[in-house]
Amino acid sequence: xxxxxxxxxxxCNVYEIEVRFFHDLQQSGLINIIxxxxxxxxxxxxxxxxxxxxxxxxxxxxxxEGIAVICHLLEKMKQLQTDLSNLQNRLRFFEGNH
Amino acid sequence: MAYxxxxxxxxxxxxxxxxxxxxxxxxxxRKFHPDLNPDDKEAHRKFQEINEAHEVLSDPEKRxxxxxxxxxxQHAEQFEQARSRxxxxxxxxxxxxxxxxxxxxxxxxxxxxxxxxxxxxxxxxRQSRSHSRFKGRDYNAELQLNLTDAYKTHQQTITVxxxxxxxxxxxGIENGQKIRLKGYGEPGVNGGPAGDLYITFSxxxxxxxxxxxxxxxxxxxxxxxxxxLGGEVLVDTMDxxxxxxxxxxxxxxxxxxxxxxxxxxxxxEGSFGDLYITWQVxxxxxxxxxxxxxxxxLADLKN
Numbered sequence: 198x199x200x201x202x203x204x205x206x207x208x209c210n211v212y213e214i215e216v217r218f219f220h221d222l223q224q225s226g227l228i229n230i231i232x233x234x235x236x237x238x239x240x241x242x243x244x245x246x247x248x249x250x251x252x253x254x255x256x257x258x259x260x261x262e263g264i265a266v267i268c269h270l271l272e273k274m275k276q277l278q279t280d281l282s283n284l285q286n287r288l289r290f291f292e293g294n295h
Numbered sequence: 296m297a298y299x300x301x302x303x304x305x306x307x308x309x310x311x312x313x314x315x316x317x318x319x320x321x322x323x324x325r326k327f328h329p330d331l332n333p334d335d336k337e338a339h340r341k342f343q344e345i346n347e348a349h350e351v352l353s354d355p356e357k358r359x360x361x362x363x364x365x366x367x368x369q370h371a372e373q374f375e376q377a378r379s380r381x382x383x384x385x386x387x388x389x390x391x392x393x394x395x396x397x398x399x400x401x402x403x404x405x406x407x408x409x410x411x412x413x414x415x416x417x418x419x420x421r422q423s424r425s426h427s428r429f430k431g432r433d434y435n436a437e438l439q440l441n442l443t444d445a446y447k448t449h450q451q452t453i454t455v456x457x458x459x460x461x462x463x464x465x466x467g468i469e470n471g472q473k474i475r476l477k478g479y480g481e482p483g484v485n486g487g488p489a490g491d492l493y494i495t496f497s498x499x500x501x502x503x504x505x506x507x508x509x510x511x512x513x514x515x516x517x518x519x520x521x522x523x524l525g526g527e528v529l530v531d532t533m534d535x536x537x538x539x540x541x542x543x544x545x546x547x548x549x550x551x552x553x554x555x556x557x558x559x560x561x562x563x564e565g566s567f568g569d570l571y572i573t574w575q576v577x578x579x580x581x582x583x584x585x586x587x588x589x590x591x592x593l594a595d596l597k598n
Contacts, residue, residue: 274333
């Protein structure tokens with residue numbers, strides 16, 4: 198499937214942020230910037246994460262390093278929630294509620 | 296519609312300066328930010344509240360109006376209309392003119408309370424930079440399915456924002472599992488792509504089977520004489536009945552495994568878990584005189 202690319206500057210215009218912020222995110226390993234004919238893009242699949250990081254940056258005044266810590270913890274939290282959901286399903290099995 | 300004390304929401308005094316307001320907002324936002332509290336409705340509500348308080352108190356014009364009318368906010372419109380009539384030459388004042396100056400129309404004021412809307416109007420919410428959007432918002436929905444429906448890949452039509460969406464639900468979906476339908480969320484803003492639709496499945500067991508992942512479990516009654524002497528028993532599976540051979544002297548609580556008769560493996564067509572049958576030997580609850588006599592003979596034989 199062909200990946201949909203979105204120009205980084207379009208996102209920056211909407212959010213009124215500098216492209217440098219995206220470079221910081223890339224350096225922290227949080228997003229991938231794809232360069233084609235001197236234009237920087239991000240994959241649409243990464244847009245949701247990128248927007249979350251922008252919100253964290255703007256609302257909470259966090260830099261890329263702080264955002265990296267939060268993203269890591271959120272990922273852990275997501276994994277724990279999946280584990281919890283699986284365990285709840287197993288518990289239902291033993292409790293006899295099917 | 297109740298008056299909202301924005302100072303109380305941010306935990307600051309009425310004399311708080313710009314820096315103090317910003318600091319209080321940031322402190323609370325760090326705690327209740329929706330991106331830090333996914334799926335927490337209470338945190339989302341709280342964040343909207345502090346966001347609204349910040350929206351009003353950090354904007355000098357809004358703050359002035361808020362402070363001026365305070366708990367008498369319901370009369371704000373009347374006061375302002377009366378004032379504008381006094382200040383403007385007759386015939387020039389139009390409906391709602393008292394609410395101009397807080398930002399143009401067409402901004403997204405979603406997420407603000409009725410109190411806010413009433414005081415500052417729909418166009419009163421200046422679109423703060425942090426609330427700009429590009430990709431449309433995601434939608435979340437919950438869909439209840441019977442276990443028998445989750446057993447087979449099937450299609451369902453769901454209504455999302457008055458639009459019918461036909462979705463294919465793969466067999467073997469798990470309780471609590473979430474699937475994403477790309478592009479079925481809110482339309483994008485400023486040329487961005489549409490959000491996604493997330494559907495969380497809630498599976499209701501409408502069968503006698505118990506499910507543990509892809510395996511199914513069933514406790515099945517076994518007549519005493521079949522348990523002792525062996526025989527055949529008809530057992531339900533998810534896709535019909537099967538005839539099982541029962542060995543003589545089958546013990547109560549013993550288990551047999553029926554390979555591939557369990558639940559379909561999600562997105563692995565033709566692959567199934569197993570079905571485990573636990574035998575529950577049925578002891579008689581009443582014996583005739585003749586039966587008692589025969590059982591006594593059996594007991595004597597053992598002794």
